[in-house]
Amino acid sequence: MFAEIITIGDEILIGQVVDTNAAFIAAELNKIGFSIYQISSVQDEKEHILNILGAAQKRAELVIITGGLGPTKDDITKEVLSEFVEDQLVSNSEVEENIKRLFKEFNLNLPLPANLRQAMVPSKATILMNKNGTAPGMWMEKDGVVFIALPGVPYEMKHLLTEEVIPRVAEKFTRPYIYHSTLVTYGLGESAVAERIKEFEENLAKHVKLAYLPSLGKVRLRLSSVGADKESVTAEVDAAMKKLQGLLSDIVVGLEEESSIIERIGKILKSQKMFLSTAESCTGGKIAAEITKFPGASSTFKGGITAYETSLKTKLLGLPKKLIDTYNVVSLEVAEAMAVRSCRVFDSDFAVATTGIAGPDKGEGDDEVGTVCIAVATPKGVVSEKFHFGKGRDRVIEKSVNKAFEMLLKEILKI
């Protein structure tokens, strides 16, 4: 059961925006049993869009198209799709009402002619009403293949996909069951992990696929299988995963599906009625921002201080100036003091602190770019570690954030 995704827009082809829509759609379709054969991004250009639609039709039973449905002249997806399915654009009164309602809701002037043109849709298309925007979703069919066009604005696309597209697609198609389970490991390289589980990999059932997903400081291992029967597919992958976890128990963080490391930390803290705070230097607030991305963060996260300037570590966290002068601002001692004092200032049980040199400049001290000290204060004491994360500002920050959560989880699990 194959699907394809086509994302349309010059902005993708010139690299001005990253195509995040495709990954979201792929994940949602995968959940209901579709394998994505290909994702293609093409320009706002008629011949090219027609070509890719024709190619996708030959390979897939379902084609999801996003982008190019806006009110302005550069958006041509609707016209081209209408031509492709040999249909004509007609005005749809329900879509027009929706556009007028949206303009009223947002206290805008009356819709412009360009907005009302968005109510023009292929006559045979089933309309998927877009509550959050003026461009409607459209369901069309050609020679048994389903083509669904969605707006490119991620928020609008996501709502339409999950609320309108997925239920309808699930009803129309008889689908197999696809199951993935991903294990997150920290601290060992891809090939070293592969060496450790060589025998396991060789003895893995043929229809269970193992994939390695290395990224900064962690390797994720994904087991996947597909089959008609949900129970047997799930049971087989879960049994293999259990074996894998046993083989790698010393470097395992947990299963990715269960929760991200941050959600896992949040869940444990909440169950223990314990609180967290931060004191960040080189990570500049990113640890706090990652924590507060999650709904319900307020029930475990007290807050944080970004003490970017060295003197502020003294002023806000009450670090003795002598400590900084003696040990250097990038030191285990300073990181530990930051963490401990963050607990005190925020009245929290755990605190994570970072101090380091994200680069590209070396900063005040003698340390190389990429040197980062991370500390975690706990009700039992404080632990810290010094890292050399190499060059690349973004990379140093990201590695530091990942490592901070890893160290934090380790300590929290000791409660």
Add this chain to the structure above:
Amino acid sequence: MFAEIITIGDEILIGQVVDTNAAFIAAELNKIGFSIYQISSVQDEKEHILNILGAAQKRAELVIITGGLGPTKDDITKEVLSEFVEDQLVSNSEVEENIKRLFKEFNLNLPLPANLRQAMVPSKATILMNKNGTAPGMWMEKDGVVFIALPGVPYEMKHLLTEEVIPRVAEKFTRPYIYHSTLVTYGLGESAVAERIKEFEENLAKHVKLAYLPSLGKVRLRLSSVGADKESVTAEVDAAMKKLQGLLSDIVVGLEEESSIIERIGKILKSQKMFLSTAESCTGGKIAAEITKFPGASSTFKGGITAYETSLKTKLLGLPKKLIDTYNVVSLEVAEAMAVRSCRVFDSDFAVATTGIAGPDKGEGDDEVGTVCIAVATPKGVVSEKFHFGKGRDRVIEKSVNKAFEMLLKEILKI
């Protein structure tokens, strides 16, 4: 002059990772005159990779492939490419040396056989040495079309692309000049902007393309042209852009190429030797994290406080409890007090503060999810505004962050 980008990996097709590599490669190739005809993502599957390579060969003169070069069994790109260009894999001693060097540098044990297999490359390929990883880049040719394979790890890919690929490609191909200029506007919808510049759009030279890029709270307008002569292409687009800026002067933030809004704020503050700080509630540290993404942030950013729990606004920022009780924690009064006190605590000239309800739960007060108050304290006083950003936690946070920088820039420009 067309190029194509092929990204390989099941993780992309199941939506487990967002393909950020394609956008980076597209932008870099575009800068040197290549139009990207298509971006395709395909699975780690031999027939499929062979098909897409064949299709790309017919459409483009340059094909960049990323992913599938790892040391583990699920990575097959190298074998398939070698078959495609009718070559054979041979061991390359320079690549082997590089692998051994990397293992030494990172204090790892000796390379495993799996790592040394990464030194196997197509015999006719030109090697692009990967200083940052064990998978080499490879330059191959078939019937006049250049195929370049790069590792999928973004950091390694980026270095190889900018340091090895771009200079070689630039030398090999005679390329036209492509020029984009993008204007960032805030506060008006896509179709309202289109209506304002209708005449301008109609009179635009045919070879200059105008594109609208709407996103949360802002619309970007891109003018693009391509031609043999750099000077005339640039002059024509710049002249049109100047007109466009004039037509939209009241909603213009600036040109995107110049710098992001954060870089622009940083530049002005630095030139004035002035400093910035934050006091965040609902944005949870994201404003600080966005500021510190940029190298040199330390020369203008003092730091910030994330006071997530209400009581901490009193404790850390010294906000009178009475103020919060009287006006409600999500109020202009509290936002203003947070900003003013952030200036005091951090000894900064400007401070931006947020307080609001990111959702999905309503929180302590009476306000709806999506209600956010933002304040900017300046040497001259403090300004604030209340917003209703709708639902969706991520969306509320992102809109708040964007709006905060917009308000901050507006005030900074008044200095």
